[in-house]
């Protein structure tokens with residue numbers, strides 16, 4: 181038999197199959213999905229490869245497969261092939277996501293070893309040993325002591341024996357040599373949950389709304405039916421309780437569950453809710469903060485069917501778990517579910533495929549659903565059906581009320597002579613909160629890297645007339661550019677709307693804010709959370725714990741403070757400038773603003789104490805800010821979806837970005853133009869709008885030039901085939917060092 185393999189290398193030229201002979205002794209073991217070592221290249225160096233097909237014979241003279249390393253399933257290989265097409269990458273890039281972490285190092289010596297301990301067992305029959313002790317054949321007191329100890333504690337380690345019997349390792353070795361004891365190497369699992377203890381909790385009585393939602397999904401579980409649900413519920417409406425009870429249902433049926441959560445909300449608080457319901461034995465967690473060893477062990481625990489609930493960030497969707505009875509994606513709108521590096525997959529798309537294969541429901545949960553998701557949950561086809569079934573929770577489960585939200589117009593503050601970062605209202609509220617010994621969160625909304633300019637007098641920002649996207653300031657050329665269509669304008673020094681000269685560049689930091697707080701409230705304790713302060717393992721968590729346990733007065737932070745934490749003593753949340761996310765050069769600017777403000781507002785007054793939120797902005801009339809104030813998703817959705825439709829943005833089409841980078845700008849221009857012309861000819865003009873290639877907003881990184889071209893249109897199978905064919909043609913050419921990446925609806929447009 182002959183195996184068709186794909187070599188595990190990034191080179192685009194190698195994204196095809198090679199034939200290798202399957203040696204007799206491996207014939208039964210090698211399957212589609214096996215990871216093998218094959219001699220490859222001139223030196224015949226052993227190289228990792230994946231078997232993607234098996235056939236009778238090859239047309240070529242072929243070498244033998246050298247070694248079998250790991251087996252994946254047919255389904256996984258099929259998924260990897262689908263992903264390679266869909267996300268324009270090598271099959272091997274996708275397979276890597278499905279392999280046990282820590283075993284893909286080419287150099288075998290350097291692999292992560294299973295951590296093992298030496299456990300000591302009796303080798304001779306216990307009655308025989310007792311007989312020998314009685315009859316005096318075993319004389320040494322120390323020997324007797326150890327044998328008696330092991331009799332009662334089989335599996336003890338050598339250090340344990342040393343500690344409890346006061347005998348040395350040498351005596352254990354003698355007993356091993358004489359055939360009384362044996363030492364067995366055992367694998368220990370570096371279970372990241374090992375040291376977590378929490379009390380068991382019972383399920384709560386569901387509210388009527390929760391019960392309705394639960395029943396709908398339960399029906400799909402019972403019928404073994406693939407179906408998508410959107411569990412749309414305000415913050416604190418008890419979505420998690422619904423997840424927990426659905427998982428319990430699935431486990432009782434003997435099936436397993438996957439729960440995806442945003443990387444940043446994989447906090448102990450969140451995990452504790454699952455552990456206290458199901459116990460840690462059944463749960464495996466996967467995320468990037470674990471060591472490779474930990475991830476390796478969790479993966480093995482899943483593979484060995486020891487863990488039945490996988491909780492993890494994006495990549496946990498590839499966990500080797502079978503018989504999946506439900507997949508849950510919490511905070512489904514979160515941008516971390518989309519990978520921004522190769523392969524540029526979306527976990528939601530993968531989850532759909534896996535749920536369908538398993539005939540299991542897929543539950544998407546959010547208080548501020550992705551516009552696309554909500555569209556699919558409410559837009560009816562000609563038969564009156566929606567792609568996703570909508571389940572709504574309108575009330576908070578624990579009866580706490582939503583906080584009071586005030587919007588402060590910063591233009592007015594400026595007119596009143598207040599030039600500080602804090603409005604009078606926010607200043608007074610902080611002062612009051614400090615007096616009451618309650619905690620405050622100050623949030624600085626800063627997404628993306630681009631600088632935008634705005635009139636501090638009237639809130640005017642320069643937007644592209646074609647795209648309705650904030651134009652970005654390029655300091656070198658002293659020009660404003662639209663990052664979508666390339667439209668350029670000269671920089672303005674006076675405001676075209678109100679003719680004032682208060683045009684300013686924006687981009688303020690948390691550090692500056694902290695300094696200002698110290699100046700204005702010298703006695704207040706503060707703690708800061710942003711990219712600079714959150715680096716090492718658990719640090720994110722440490723900051724939050726310190727804030728909570730040491731009752732720090734004020735937490736200052738970026739996006740990171742927004743996600744699902746629960747601080748009973750936080751009664752005030754201040755948003756320093758809501759505008760920065762409104763002016764990112766992205767069609768999702770309104771959506772991001774609404775999501776972030778709604779979530780940050782949800783941090784205040786989660787329990788008995790009433791909460792207050794102060795949102796400072798130069799655009800008090802902006803609908804995403806007003807809707808966030810009212811916590812009215814529906815109103816936001818109606819306005820936003822109309823805009824998207826009018827301007828043709830997702831969900832009415834996809835934004836396809838083809839990115840290029842190279843040391844040689846001439847080569848980029850050349851390749852990009854070839855692609856542009858190819859696509860202009862082959863993509864249907866009615867359905868696709870292809871924009872000319874141009875430099876990226878950040879047009880050079882580490883001496884590599886960056887260009888891109890944008891296509892607006894629906895990413896259909898046909899369009900996908902055209903793009904893949906286009907890439908294939910390009911890779912046939914002699915390319916010096918230009919890298920090409922295609923991304924569908926990327927998070928970051930810089």
Ligand code: ADP
Nearest residue numbers: 384385386387415416417418419420421577578
């Ligand atoms: P969400 O996930 O929607 O933000 P949570 O599941 O965190 O909401 O629930 C918010 C609070 O309400 C939690 O303290 C939770 O224990 C409580 N809760 C949830 N469901 C119920 C219920 N049916 N009865 C009483 N309390 C509930």
Ligand code: ZN
Nearest residue numbers: 635638675678
């Ligand atoms: Zn103005």
Ligand code: ZN
Nearest residue numbers: 644647662665
């Ligand atoms: Zn434009």
